[in-house]
Amino acid sequence: MVGNRKDATVHTPGGPKTAKVVPSAFRGDLVLLKVDGLPEDGQILDPASARPAEGPYYAIGADIARREVRVFEPGELILAPAEGADLGRLHVRARMQPGVSGGALVDGDGDLAGIAVGGGDGRYEAIPVSAIQLLLQQRESPEATRMTNRLGINFAACATAIDSVLAGERQEEALGQLSKTCKASSNHGQLLEAGRLLAQAGDFDAAISLHGQASDQVPNSINSRMSLLVSLQLATRFEDMTDHARWLLKAAPDDPQALRFSIQSGVWGGDPELAEAGYRALLKADPRQAQAARRFIDSAPPAPRRR
DSSP states (O other), X not given: OOTTOSEEEEEETTEEEEEEEEOOOOOSSOOEEEESSOOTTOOOOOBOOSSOOSOOBEEEEEETTTTEEEEOOOBOEEEOOOTTOTTOOEEEOSOOOTTOTTSXXXXXXXXXXXXXXXXXXXXXXXXXXXXXXXXXXXGGSTTHHHHHXXXXXXXXXXXXXXXXXXXXXXXXXXXXXXXXXHHHHOOHHHHHHHHHHHHHTTOHHHHHHHHHHHHHHSTTOHHHHHHHHHHHHHTTOHHHHHHHHHHHHHHOTTOHHHHHHHHHHHHHTTOHHHHHHHHHHHHHHOHHHHHHHHHXXXXXXXXXXXO
């Protein structure tokens, strides 16, 4: 919403207000705005505990279809931010949809747990409240202005490259810029989108690089790990899939798509124990799909070669 601008517009019941970007050395996908004249009766949320609760969590944000801010259906915690991951996220089942990104994620007590950033397929993510506190602390860093400018410039460059590819403009040149600029932006959402576009264009190595960067940045993101596995699958790098598929089997044991990755990579990546573990989990999650999986394990065709 801000990119590399130094100001922004905040819409309030009393009309739009001009906001100024406050520099911070925080490296994540979060921007602090200073606004004069906000409503005096506006709701200020208290921060939740640093230790994530099991749930329920609620996303609060704009419902574009209804043209109103609303509270969405609650959901439980899937995974807390990975330990040691500076840019880790809260992973929840609290529903989000387009327009909710940038809204609040609150816990069952109504305290602010994080900032919603989206997701899908019942797996949603939020920047935790600890990152907000870090954003505030790092306003005092001597690197604040330089970091804010660099992140904004790189974000805008990646967004332009994504738009060029989607518009079909000078595809080869645009794809090259996409890989370079989005790697530099290190923005989680942009890494996933750019990697998807590169995979569609057949540049699997570049897609794997970006999706791997996204997974390293947010290690507990099931969606990121699935994107990486798809790129590895398209590149027919089945042995490289096994460690990620094993992690996914543990993190999402009820998800048929995750379990299919473990079975396929186990069979074609030379890890029969992984394939059998995936089959046992799929037998519980979806017995009908498990029948086809059993046939694949017992009489799999040769692994496809890279196109």
